[in-house]
Amino acid sequence: LLIITRRPGEKIMLGDDIVIEVIEVSGSSVRVGIAAPRSVPVYREEIWRAVKDENEAAAAVDRDQR
Amino acid sequence: VTPFTLEVPRFPPTDAAPQSIIEFPHGLIGIPGRRYALHESDAPFLVLQSIDDRTLSMPVTNPFRFVETYAIELSDHDGARLCARDPARASTYVTVRHDPELGRLVLNLRAPIVIVSGCGHQVINQAPDASLRAPIGA
Numbered sequence: 001l002l003i004i005t006r007r008p009g010e011k012i013m014l015g016d017d018i019v020i021e022v023i024e025v026s027g028s029s030v031r032v033g034i035a036a037p038r039s040v041p042v043y044r045e046e047i048w049r050a051v052k053d054e055n056e057a058a059a060a061v062d063r064d065q066r
Numbered sequence: 067v068t069p070f071t072l073e074v075p076r077f078p079p080t081d082a083a084p085q086s087i088i089e090f091p092h093g094l095i096g097i098p099g100r101r102y103a104l105h106e107s108d109a110p111f112l113v114l115q116s117i118d119d120r121t122l123s124m125p126v127t128n129p130f131r132f133v134e135t136y137a138i139e140l141s142d143h144d145g146a147r148l149c150a151r152d153p154a155r156a157s158t159y160v161t162v163r164h165d166p167e168l169g170r171l172v173l174n175l176r177a178p179i180v181i182v183s184g185c186g187h188q189v190i191n192q193a194p195d196a197s198l199r200a201p202i203g204a
Contacts, residue, residue, distance in 0.1 A: 003173075004084050038143065038147045039091070039144040039147065041095075041144075041147065042143055043095070043190065045170070047176075047190055048095060048096065049096075050176075050198055051095045051096065051174070051176065051177040051188070051190070051198070052095055052096025052097070053096075054161065054174045054176075054177070054198055054199070055094050055095055055096055055097050055124065055161060055174075055177075055188075056096065056097065057126045057163055058124045058125065058161035058162065058163040058174070059097065059122055059123065059164075
């Protein structure tokens with residue numbers, strides 16, 4: 001896990017194409033801007049996890065019925 | 067729609083008609099595999115069968131058959147990601163499963179699977195009332 005400190009307006013590069021920018025820090029919230037190629041899916045982690053769990057549950061139904 | 071019985075057919079990949087092979091450039095969310103076959107099953111259900119892993123399949127259905135008011139709102143990023151130049155040609159499916167806690171079939175209206183010209187993406191529906199587990203069949 002890489003942990004780095006950034007201030008509002010500063011950016012992080014993921015490879016050459018993906019830019020993460022800290023837009024605003026307000027209390028316990030951080031607003032982040034993400035510029036990524038359209039081919040790269042971008043998800044909020046909790047939504048990604050909930051959908052992953054739901055997909056696995058849907059797949060498990062018919063595995064159980066074999 | 068109770069009791070829930072869904073016999074899921076297991077076709078070998080070679081049985082899949084070429085037009086039913088769907089390429090998912092990014093797979094399904096959190097699920098491995100990029101190539102799936104879409105098979106007819108007990109209507110109104112279909113089966114999305116992984117070609118890479120024959121033990122992996124998911125029942126899907128057309129959400130509009132069950133939720134007349136269903137609407138999909140995509141982020142600009144997701145909208146651009148779809149191979150959809152012509153939304154009218156898109157087919158939309160959602161996963162369906164039996165939820166033991168609810169004792170009902172549930173649809174994942176939050177993450178529809180949009181297929182255009184053999185290219186599929188599972189996207190996040192930004193509509194605020196799109197449920198991850200929408201029960202059907204009262």
